[in-house]
């Protein structure tokens with residue numbers, strides 16, 4: 224049993240933002256980085272499947288620059304067996320990322336491929352689906368439960384409003400994993416230290432093709448109709464909230 | 474620009490996103506074709522014959538409910554047959570499977586979670602967010618004659634008014650469905666119905682730990698509010714799903730929605746942005762929740778909660 228998990232090092236924007244000269248992206252000085260929340264659930268699910276099967280391998284793959292190895296190492300510290308990074312610089316669209324991932328999946332031929340439902344920075348919910356399309360794999364999006372059977376899996380897909388769509392998927396398949404499917408384990412300090420020493424297999428991508436879209440400009444969105452900001456001490460803010468609530472509820 | 478809208482339906486009803494997609498299509502000045510892919514598409518087609526639709530094309534398939542391969546193959550054949558400049562689908566759970574797959578396979582221009590459309594001469598421009606909804610961006614699709622866009626729900630009003638669309642059929646070859654719908658399972662009803670409350674005190678990941686929740690439950694009672702939460706608190710098993718506000722939880726419209734420590738992710742906003750009065754408390758001045766709030770305070774939620782506790786004692 225081999226499960227391949229696609230993981231992304233996501234950018235987290237703090238309280239302030241500045242753009243690059245060409246206004247096509249955020250100045251990287253204003254960004255922090257972390258393993259995408261959805262991908263911790265996907266990695267956990269892969270680990271549980273391998274543990275349940277008694278043997279096998281969890282391979283984590285990320286497309287990005289050297290910094291994205293941090294995301295891979297987080298997963299290695301959780302217990303993943305191997306990390307692969309496909310070298311890439313700059314902003315890629317989800318289809319380009321999928322093209323880079325597809326080469327690795329073809330070379331690894333896993334029994335299952337997992338992606339997160341979405342990345343918290345780009346909110347595309349597209350890379351997993353695009354990868355399934357390129358590989359012509361059966362797939363199911365937004366999965367909250369997996370039961371493996373013989374040559375197929377029964378999965379729960381969570382639709383709008385929480386309605387569950389129970390789907391029978393032929394395997395090998397690609398599933399996009401939703402938060403809440405499990406409780407991701409914490410890596411021990413020792414495991415984190417060990418993961419730092421682990422070798423990451425770095426590969427160069429083939430042709431990633433034409434971009435699916437091109438950035439024109441980025442900007443800070445206008446704030447609604449203008450929220451009235453409540454200034455002052457917490458006591459003053461609380462007093463105003465009480466007044467507003469009182470007015471609106473009568 | 475010619476537009477193909479892919480209708481969505483569930484259990485015999487057209488989903489609201491379909492009429493929103495028809496409104497979005499009007500920005501591109503058409504002609505607009507709406508495709509209905511279903512076992513019995515006739516009745517559903519009647520539900521989308523609104524003003525602005527030029528043609529309704531029905532595709533009869535064996536499957537009653539959405540299945541990923543069926544939609545992927547049917548929409549591929551629709552695009553092949555009609556060559557639309559732009560194909561619009563919802564940024565919905567169902568479309569998340571087949572739409573990116575198709576865009577990747579056909580090499581289409583593509584973007585998801587699009588909430589704005591415009592044109593610069595003959596070029597299509599789409600608007601979407603980056604960096605967790607904190608930054609907006611205009612994107613374009615040079616070199617692509619055909620573009621597939623996934624549209625954010627509730628970004629356009631539903632199209633309405635009786636239309637005069639022509640009807641046609643397309644017979645699609647579906648080679649097989651490798652992910653088959655077997656049944657639906659309903660969400661369990663909870664102890665309280667947050668959709669009927671006039672006043673929701675809604676808390677998010679900003680509350681930090683499970684141990685802190687009791688304090689907000691008490692506060693809600695004192696204030697005469699019902700406690701609701703964002704998804705991460707349900708994911709961690711702190712609260713039942715019936716208390717969750719948002720796309721995969723409940724859509725609420727209370728008179729007052731007081732949000733403490735909620736960032737305002739698109740899937741959360743989808744469930745509460747039409748509330749009467751929205752008050753948001755968040756330490757991050759750039760939090761997206763402020764874009765829908767009527768009142769905002771950039772401050773620590775625990776300090777405000779403590780003061781509210783005293784005021785409502």
Ligand SMILES: Cc1cc2nc3c(=O)[nH]c(=O)nc-3n(C[C@H](O)[C@H](O)[C@H](O)COP(=O)(O)OP(=O)(O)OC[C@H]3O[C@@H](n4cnc5c(N)ncnc54)[C@H](O)[C@@H]3O)c2cc1C
Nearest residue numbers: 677678679703704719720721722734735736738740756774
């Ligand atoms: C298919 C799908 C469906 C989804 N459905 C839903 C849904 O129905 N409902 C939902 O909520 N989400 C849903 N999500 C998840 C959504 O994308 C976000 O991950 C989620 O809404 C984030 O919740 P949050 O705002 O509580 O947490 P975060 O985004 O982590 O935000 C926490 C906020 O608290 C603030 N904060 C921290 N400490 C303090 C403090 N001391 N005082 C004041 N502020 C503080 C921070 O500045 C931050 O803005 C869905 C996602 C997907 C992919």
Ligand SMILES: Nc1ncnc2c1ncn2[C@@H]1O[C@H](COP(=O)(O)O)[C@@H](O)[C@H]1O
Nearest residue numbers: 229230286338339341342347348349350
């Ligand atoms: N650069 C990347 N490297 C590896 N996997 C990625 C990358 N970008 C996105 N993914 C995967 O695709 C999922 C959805 O991301 P997105 O389509 O960007 O919303 C993520 O949870 C990851 O599993």
